[in-house]
Amino acid sequence: MTYSEENYIKVIYHLSLVSPKGINTNAIAGMIESKASSVTDMVKKLAEKELVDYQKYQGVTLTQKGLHAAKMIVRKHRLWEVFLVEKLDFTWDEVHALAEELEHIKSEKLINRLDEFLGFPKEDPHGDPIPDRYGQMIKVEKQLLSEVGLNKKVMCLGVKDSSPSFLQYLDKHQISLGSEIEIINKEAFDMSLTILMNGKEILISNKIAGNLFVKVI
Amino acid sequence: MTYSEENYIKVIYHLSLVSPKGINTNAIAGMIESKASSVTDMVKKLAEKELVDYQKYQGVTLTQKGLHAAKMIVRKHRLWEVFLVEKLDFTWDEVHALAEELEHIKSEKLINRLDEFLGFPKEDPHGDPIPDRYGQMIKVEKQLLSEVGLNKKVMCLGVKDSSPSFLQYLDKHQISLGSEIEIINKEAFDMSLTILMNGKEILISNKIAGNLFVKVI
DNA sequence: AAATAAATTTAGACAAAACTAAAAATTATT
DNA sequence: AATAATTTTTAGTTTTGTCTAAATTTATTT
Incomplete structure (x- = not known):
């Protein structure tokens, strides 16, 4: 290929x-x-x-063959992302472009060794699942923050849009995987949210909330 | 490029x-x-x-420009080799082919971070010097084992030929970087050597000795 | 249902990087 | 120095992946 x-x-x-x-x-x-x-x-x-x-x-x-090939490429992409973030200290907005190149390195042995070196991670830095060597991956039961009801407490699981500008926005507001968020208010007019995070209230737009995957806790 | x-x-x-x-x-x-x-x-x-x-x-x-470009490719190749051997437990005969691919990944930042992650190594697993980010590298004062005189004690520094078959030969005879060797006898007819290593005497051909870099100690 | 719009495919062309075969230049040999 | 052998270059093709422009099929409107 x-x-x-x-x-x-x-x-x-x-x-x-x-x-x-x-x-x-x-x-x-x-x-x-x-x-x-x-x-x-x-x-x-x-x-x-x-x-x-x-x-x-x-x-x-x-086809089945094509699906498997695709999963193996996704596997490589996401494992390289984990490596870049965890071992080489890249930020989560920097890794996508690099992983686009690294995902084409052709060696099953290499990627399986890398997987082991990283401790067989199940998710990449954006919260997306990593297929194992057989193509199996966990299914994360997540929903968009914009779909969650008032006064619910949620944990941040991943992003829908992974463009650098969005990821940098999240970094700036100290929102990362695992962050706990409570929804304080939802503005009927523009669907913007007031959320409580680390004891501070922040206002976020509907567009932001529509690109953040969370799970109710 | x-x-x-x-x-x-x-x-x-x-x-x-x-x-x-x-x-x-x-x-x-x-x-x-x-x-x-x-x-x-x-x-x-x-x-x-x-x-x-x-x-x-x-x-x-x-040209100057071409020379610098070449050194940056060699830098990438050798740093990836160190990574594969030290972090992912590949043997030194396996890494060359993989590094041939990895050396084309285009990111100065990535390679500098990798360099740091590996502790700024000066030599790759075959004993070849690794250029730093400016293209500078150490000069290893090494000679071929075939050129060393009788009864000299030497330390193994690297290989001239790095084909898998040669590297596997060395592995099989437990010759690796840092191995100490004493030259016991040199056969005039075919220039084969009897060497002492780890208290054992081994016979090696002139072809092997002509592909092994050593330094007299 | 016919007309129009949108999406998709075909046909022909191009750039990159390789090849074969033939021509030209260099080097070696007598 | 002339000829032979070798090396290098040129000329013309091929393959991969892309493109534009034209033709065709499907979808949408009136």
Whole structure:
């Protein structure tokens, strides 16, 4: 599998988690920052290699083989992220771009040794589950902070958007994985929240709350 | 710089350590396992980017810019080798192929953090010096075991050939960096050596002795 | 249901990096 | 010094992954 093929498989995997039907050409092109025609070309090649099922105009779905390949790429990506944050002291907004490169290093032995070195982590620094060598991963029962009711206490589990600007926002407000938050008020007009964290009240917008995964505690 | 350009620069660097004049096309082709015509094409591109000086039929030499680029690739390669051996318990014959891939990961910050994490090592697992972030490295005063006189005591510093088969041979005979060796006998006919190591006498061929760097102690 | 809009695919082209085969230059040999 | 052998370069192809522009299919509106 080439670098480029791996990127396509990974993007198709991420899209199929959101919408489980056939993934359409334009959606892939948007994620990979290429053009629809390029996607058609690549998808044909992936279909020949039996990594995806593809019918003209009907979008693609991953085959079993493609799904497993995708999970192994995600596994590498997330294990490298853990390494970068825990061992090399990178912040959680810096690691994504680096992991995009490291995920293409081809060695099962390397990634299994890395997994062991890191103590077989189950989640990456953004709270996303890490597939094990067989592709199995935990299912985190999480919901968006924007969906939680008033006066509930929650624990921060992860992010939906993992763009550097959002992660830096969280850092600035000292919100990290494990942070405990209580919802004090919800403004009807703009759905902004007043939350209590570490004894301090903070106002956060609906957009922020809509990108933060939490679990009621 | 592309993956392929980096490989060419690295090979030209290694060849220029051995012969300091212009490096010829065929030598590069041999190392990179490509054809002379491909080398000519690539060398023209590298010359345009001012990484090498090139005149038709006269071979190439690295420019200052090219030399620095080469050292940074070597730095990455050797630091990743240290990581693989010291942190992930790989053997020294396994790491070269993996480091060939890892050396192309593009991030100065990552490699400097890795350097720090490893405690700023000065040598890689094969005894080769690791350039620092400015390209500086120690010069190991080493000679080949085959060149050392009778009855001398030496310490093993590194290898000339780092192919898996040679490294596995050394492992099998428990010869590693730091091993102390005394030369008991030198056979005039085939230049094979009888050496004393850990109280045991071993016979080694001239070919082995010609690929093992040592220092007289 | 026909017309229009949007999405997708095809056809043809391009850049990077490799190749083969032939031509040109350099080096070695007689 | 002339010829032969070797090395290097040029010219023309190939493959991978991308692109634009045109054609086709599917979806949406009127």
